[in-house]
Amino acid sequence: MYHSITSPFVNMLKTNFLDDAHNLLLQQDAHTGMDVLFKGLKQLHTASINDNWQNFVNSTALKHPIKELIHQCPFTNHAFFKPRGYVGDAELIDFIYGKSAEKQQAMDSLAASICQYTLNTPAARAVRYRRKRLARCIDEVATNETNPSILSLAAGHLREVELSQAMINGQIGCLYALDQDKENIELIQREYADYKISAVVGSVRQLFSDQITFSNLSLIYAAGLFDYLSDKTAQKLIAKSFGYLKPGGRMLVANFLPNIPDVGYMETFMDWFLIFRSPEEMVALFDVLPEDQLSSLLLTFDPDNNIVFIEAVKN
Numbered sequence: 001m002y003h004s005i006t007s008p009f010v011n012m013l014k015t016n017f018l019d020d021a022h023n024l025l026l027q028q029d030a031h032t033g034m035d036v037l038f039k040g041l042k043q044l045h046t047a048s049i050n051d052n053w054q055n056f057v058n059s060t061a062l063k064h065p066i067k068e069l070i071h072q073c074p075f076t077n078h079a080f081f082k083p084r085g086y087v088g089d090a091e092l093i094d095f096i097y098g099k100s101a102e103k104q105q106a107m108d109s110l111a112a113s114i115c116q117y118t119l120n121t122p123a124a125r126a127v128r129y130r131r132k133r134l135a136r137c138i139d140e141v142a143t144n145e146t147n148p149s150i151l152s153l154a155a156g157h158l159r160e161v162e163l164s165q166a167m168i169n170g171q172i173g174c175l176y177a178l179d180q181d182k183e184n185i186e187l188i189q190r191e192y193a194d195y196k197i198s199a200v201v202g203s204v205r206q207l208f209s210d211q212i213t214f215s216n217l218s219l220i221y222a223a224g225l226f227d228y229l230s231d232k233t234a235q236k237l238i239a240k241s242f243g244y245l246k247p248g249g250r251m252l253v254a255n256f257l258p259n260i261p262d263v264g265y266m267e268t269f270m271d272w273f274l275i276f277r278s279p280e281e282m283v284a285l286f287d288v289l290p291e292d293q294l295s296s297l298l299l300t301f302d303p304d305n306n307i308v309f310i311e312a313v314k315n
Helices: 008-012 017-026 030-047 052-059 066-070 074-081 090-097 101-105 109-118 122-144 159-163 182-191 204-208 231-242 263-269 279-288
Strands: 149-153 174-179 197-201 217-222 245-256 294-301 307-314
Touching: 017 030, 017 066, 030 052, 030 109, 030 263, 052 263, 066 109, 074 090, 074 109, 074 263, 090 122, 090 159, 122 159, 122 217, 122 245, 122 307, 149 231, 174 182, 182 197, 204 231, 231 245, 231 279, 231 307, 245 279, 279 294, 279 307
Parallel strands: 149 174, 149 217, 174 197, 217 245
Antiparallel strands: 245 307, 294 307
């Protein structure tokens, strides 16, 4: 058995689940082992106080031999070591979308089983649902308007366009894809050259300083961007973005909800930290808008209640 250096907090919550999960993985019972690991980490995360959680991650979990098994999963490994230099990059999201087959082909059976598990957790399912939700929103706008202009903030690889019939059929006037990662923009330009897309390298900061600006947009959406923005920055972006919308235009924002089942695993073995927000906190972000600018706010959720979507319509 692995003997870790533990705090009274860790001892109190009986972290032998790490040993149990490790043994199950070694026995090739990946699904049960990952279940034990996920549930144990979630329980510990929920019960944590102050710095106890991060102390557990650094002093116990990341020093446990299970880490070496878990990081054989290319999805988890990519998140933890961040080859693009930042968390939650578009290549990581491509794993969830099933677009990283080559990186998964070289896995042994255990790594493949771990990867299959992690790519089908509630958070991963929610990300796939989010992609479909964005595509549906694009299609709805195209149904109501002729040749609408759309802006995707922090576009990543813009994979939702593959699911949008309006994009495929050329019913969009222009979809502006804004992302600060040059590699993302280059991929969009390369893979979606036949679509009506204008891909631009740019950041939220450049929007704030008016180095990059837009107007007369029918839709602005942000998939994962708000999961990394402070309240102050998020509100500033909402205020700026609403100025780009035409009357009747809408903004769709997604954000992970607090206490998702994946949070312990994500923060421990993926080093993937998000800013979680409740529905009430999401609504409060839009308080920055004058009442006469906002026509309506609509809240919706993914089927597993991991992501909240807020759709704001401009007067």
